Amino acid sequence: MNPSLWIGSDISVADVYIGVLPLILSLLAIWQRPQSGWRWWLVGIVAFSLACAVGDRLPVRGWLYDYCPPTRYFTHPGMFRAYAIFSAAVLALLATRDLAAAVPRPETRIWRRLVLISLAISVAAVCAYRYVIHHVANLGNQLSLSNWHLVVTWFGAVGVSLVLLLLQRARKWFVLWFLPLAILDAGLTLRLSQTFVCDSGRTHSLPMRIDAGHKARLTLTNFQRELNPPLPVGGIHSNNTATLRLATFYNDSTMKNRFHQRFADHPVLLNLGLGADRIWFARDAVTTAPSQYAFNALVKRSEQLGAPVLIVHPRPQMAQVSSISSSAAPDATALASISRLVAAQKVPAQVVSYTPNNLKIKVSCPEDGWLLVTDRWAAGWRGKANGNPVEVLGGNFIFRAVRVRAGENIVQFYYPQALYFALVLLSWTTLAAVFAAPGWKKLQGALGLTVTQRRPGLTQQDKSARTVP
Template sequence: MDTNPGAPIPEADSRRVDEVRPGWRWIVGGLSLVLPALFFFRATFTRDIFLAGDTLRAFYPMRAYWASRVSRGEFPDWFPYDGFGQSFPAIFISGVFHPTTLLHLMLPLGVAVKLTVLLCFPVALLGTVALLREWGVPRAGALFGALTFTFSGYLVCITNNPTYLLPASTVPAALWGVLRFVRRPTAARLTVGGGLLALVAFGGDAQAFAVTQALGVLVALTEPVTAPGTWGRRVGACLLLVATGGLLAAPQLLPAAALVATGEPGARSLAEAQNFSLHPLRVGELVLGPFLTDPVGVRGIPEIAVRKLIRMGSFTRAWVDSLYVGTPACVLALAGLMASWRRRRTWVFVGAWLLLLALVLGSSLPVYGWVYRLLPLWRPFRYPEKLGSFLVLGLAVGAGLGWRRCLGPGGAPRAVIVAGVGVAALCATVALGEAVGGLWTRGWVLPHWPEAPAAAIEGLSNNVVRMGGTAAGLALVCAVLAWRPRLGVGLVALQGAALFLENGPLYQVSPAEILETPPPFAERIRASAPAEEPVRVNTVVKGYGAPPLPGYEFKDRLSLGQVAVLAPDTSVFWDIESAGSYLPGRSTRLLRLMGDARRWSFELAPRLSTPFTVTHTRDLGAGLPPGARVLAQEPLFETTLLAHPQAPARIHLARPECVATFDEALERMTAPEPPASGTVLVECPAPLPVDAASGTGGVRVSRESPEHFTVDLEAAAPSVLVINDAYLPGWTATLDGEPAPILAANVAVRAVAVPAGNHSVVMRYRTPGLVPGLWLGALTLGALGAAMVVSRRRPRS
C-alpha cells in the first residue's frame, strides 16, 4: 500500500526509472507540441488567427503598440490610444515584460499572437506533468492530469483572452518550482521558482499571481516534515520564495501599485467586482460538458441564453463557454478522495478547492464579499470567474493523485470502480430525467425563459441528454478499465477524446483579413485630419451587431462590427486614438466626466479635442447634435461618422478660469451652461493673471515620442497652454528650461500657465514606480546569480 501519497519519489528511484525508459522526456516533449497542434488544427493548419473577445479588443492593440515602439528602440511608457492616455507598464494586463512580446519583433502581428496562444498549451502540459511527477504520480497518470488541465474547457475557451491564458498556463510550472525549492532549497532552485512565480505576474493577471503565491505557500507548508527543525526552515523557505517572486516581478508590481491610488485599476465596488461570477448551474459543466453551448453556429453560449438562464451581474456573455474537465478526470479525482479520505492533508487540499469554488461563484455566495471587505489588497481584483483556471487545475491535480492512489503500484482500484459507477448513475439520471420528463427544460429553462423558441428548447434539451448519456458511458468505461489497472493507460486516450469532442469545437479563429483591412471610417478620419498629428475618435456604439455575411461565422461578424466602428481599442491598428476607455488604467477624473453618456459624447468629448464620433444611425433620428456634421455612413452596420469642426486643437492656448477644487471644476464643467469657448477651467492653487488677450497666440508642437514633446508658443497675454490628454501623475513640465507645475484643466486634462511672449514648454512622462521596480528586479536577479556562483564553488561535504 502507498502509505504516503504526498511524498516525493526518492531521487535515486527517479534516476533508476529514467534509466529503464530514457525516452520518456523526449516523448512528453514531443507530445506537448504535437497534441496542441492537432487539438487547435483550425488555427495550426490555416491562415486564420485567434481574434474573438478581448484578444481583439485588448491583447492585439497592446501588443501592436509595444512592437511599434520597441522596434524603434523606444520603451512604451505612455499609451495614448485609450481614454485620453494612461501609463502602459502600470496597466497590469499589458504584460509589457512577458518574454512572448519578443515574438512581435520577428513576426507579423497575427502570426505572433497565434504563436503566443498556441505556446501556452505546451507550457501548461509540461508544467502539469512536472508538478504531478514531483508528487510521485506515475507517468501515465501525470500525462492524464496534464491533458485534463491543458485541454480543459477553461483554457481552450480563454484563447479569446490571452492576457489571462498566459498566466493560467504558467501556474502548474510555478507550483512545481515551489515544490522543488522547499524540498531541497538551493540558489538555483530559488531562482527557477521565483522566476516562474514572477512569470505569472508578467503574464498580466495580478489576481492569478496573488492566488498562485498563496497556493504555493499552502503546498509548501503541507509537505511532510521528516526531521526535527524542518518546520522552521520550511516557513523560512516559503517566505524567501514568495519574496523572491515579488522582487523579480517588481517592474510590473510597483507601477501597478502606484496606479491604485491615482487611476482606476479594477473594481470600484463589490457589485462591479463580482460581474462575471460563475452561475451555480454551470458547476455541472465540470462533469457533464458544456450543455449550454451552441458549438456550431455561435461556438459558445448564446447571449440570449446568458440573459435568460445564467446571468450574473451586468454582462450578457459568459467569461468562458466551457468548464469541462472530462468525466474520467472527475471519476479519478473522486476515487482519490475516497481512497485518501482519512488523511488530513487530503482535506486541506479539498478545503482549498472548495474555497476557490466559493470565490468563483462570486455573488451567489457571500464568501467573495467577505474577502473583498477583509483584504484591502483584494479590492482592485474583479471578475471571479477568472479564477476558474485554479478550479480546473485542482481537478487535474486531484485526478493525477487519484491515479497514483488507486491505479499505481499497490493502489486501490476498487475506489475507481465505485466512483465510476456512482458518477455514471448520477449522469444517467440527469439524461433520463430530461429525456423522459423534461427535468432540465421544464424545471429550469421554461420558468426562466417562458418565451424560448422551440428550436432553443430542443437544442438545450438535446445537449443535456447527449452529454449526460456520454458522461455516464465514460464513467462506466473508467470503472471497467479499473478492473485491470494495466489497462489504465486506455484512460489517457479516453480522456483526450472526451476533451477534444466537447471542447474542441468551442475555440474561435477568424480570417486574418479582419485585422489587416482598414475600415472605411478609419480612412475617412485619416483623410480629414492633419497629417502626422494625433487624432481621437469617440465610439458610442454599444451593440456591434452581426449582419449576415457569407463566409463569416457569428463571432467573425461581431469582430468585424467592432473593427468597423473603431471600438476601443481596435483603433490602434489604424493609428487613431480613442476617447472611450476599455483598459483598466484609465483616469478616475475622466470617468466622472463620462457620467452623462450623451452629453459626454456630443459636447464634452469634442470640447476636449475629440473631433470625430461614431454612433448608431438610428440614434440620430431627432437630428444631429449641435455643431456636428455627417462625414460618412456605414449601411451594413447602420452606423454614422460625425465630425465636430468646433473641437479645438489637441494643444492650444486658452483663457484660464480658476476654480479651487476638483468638485467645483466638475460641477462647473457639467453645468447647463459650460465655460465659454476658448476658456478653460483650471484648478489653481493661486489666481492666474488674465486680460482681454489671454488665450490668443500660436503654438508649434515637436513630438519626439508620446512621452516627450516640445511646444514652442507665442502668447499675446498671460494664458494657459492646454494639453488635451489625461491628467495623471508621472508627467513633468519645464517652461524655458525651468520646472513648471502641471495643472488640472477641464477636470481631466493638463495645462501649464505661461506668461506673455515667446516660450518653450517641454513635457516628459515616466511611469511612477517603474525605475525603482527595474532596479529591484535587476538587483534581485544579480543577487541570485551571485548566490548560484558561490554555491557551486563551495565544496560539498
C-alpha cells in the first residue's frame, strides 16, 4: 500500500460522534425488528462508512477509491462519517416510531430494552473515555467540561429510560423527555469541538477571497498554467483554483498517477506543461507502452538534450497508465529509439475555444509530425485535425498527442456526453417521482373510496357482509 497516495483527516474531522440518543435509539431499532432488511441495510451503511472513515487503518477506503473514482472527491476519510451519522439518525427515527406505537399498550418490553441499551452503551462510553484519557499526553483545558458532558448526557439517558419504564403516564411525553437531553448533548459537543474547527477567521476569509475572484464563465482565453495554487487561495492541497479558472499542474486532484507525480522531480519534463506556451511539435515520436522503462528513457534523453522529446502511447495501453506494475522485460528496440529522438519544439497556438469538454486551437507546424497538447489524457477524449477525425494518443505518459500536417492546422479535442442529458432527465424524474408517490397513493385511496361509495345496488346489508372477517 502507498501511504502517501490518499491523505488522512485533519483534526477538524478526526472523530465520529453520532450522539447519545441517536446511538441508543438506532440499537433499539435493530433489537425491536431484527428481521427488517431495511434496518440492517442502514446498519450496513453505518459499518461501511465507518470503515472508510478510519482511512488507512483499513483498506476499505482504498478499495472504494480504486473502483469508484468519483468518491475520491471525499478528500478526507472523515467525510464518510456523515453517511454513518445520517443512517444512524434514520434508525433512531424508526425506533422513535416503535416507541410511539408502544405508548398506548401496557406492555413494558420495549421500555426494558431501552433501559438495557442505555445502560450498556453508557458503561461502554465510560470505558472508552477512560481509555482515551489515559493514553493522551495533552488533555487540553476542557477536561472538566468533558467529564460533565459524559456524566450528564450518557447517564442522563439512563435516567430518562428508567423514568419511562417505571412511569407509564410519562411515556406519552417521551419526546419531551428526550428533547432537553438532545439539546444538552449537541450544545456541549459544539462547545468542546470549537477548538478544533475554529481558526480565528482564516477559514471564513479564504472562501470570501476566492468568491471575490470567482468567474462565472467556464472558458479560458489562453494556456497559462502555474505549478501550484498560490498560498492566498489555499496552497497545493486545495482545488479552489477551479472557481478562479486558474490552471495548475499540481493541486488537490483526485485523478493521480505515478508518472504525473514524478514530473516534479524532472524540471525538463515539468516545464512541458507550465507557462503560456505549452503546445509542442515533434517530427518524430516513438510509440511504446507507458512503462517505467520508457519513462526512465524519456527522462534520460530529455535531460541529455536539455529539452523534452516525445513518446506516444496507444489508447488501450494508456488505460493502464496508473498501474504500478511494469512489463516483465523492457522493449529494447523502443528504448534504443527513444535514445535517438531529437528534441521537441514549442509552436505558437491560438485558442479558438477552451472549455472543460472542448478545446479548439489553431497552430502552425513546420512539417508533418506530432502535436503534443499538455492537457491531461483521458479515454473519453476524441479529436479532429482540420475537420477529420484523428486518434488521440497518450503523449509523454499524461498528455494528449495527435498527428498533424505541415502548415496551418485546426485541432479540436472534444469530450462527447452521449448520456449526460438523459441521465440528468432520469435523475430529476426520479426525484419528482419520489416526492409525488405519497400524494399519488393518497389520491388513489380517495378515488377508490369514492367509487365504492357510489357503486349502485350496494345495500347496507352487503356492506356489513363485507366487514365480516
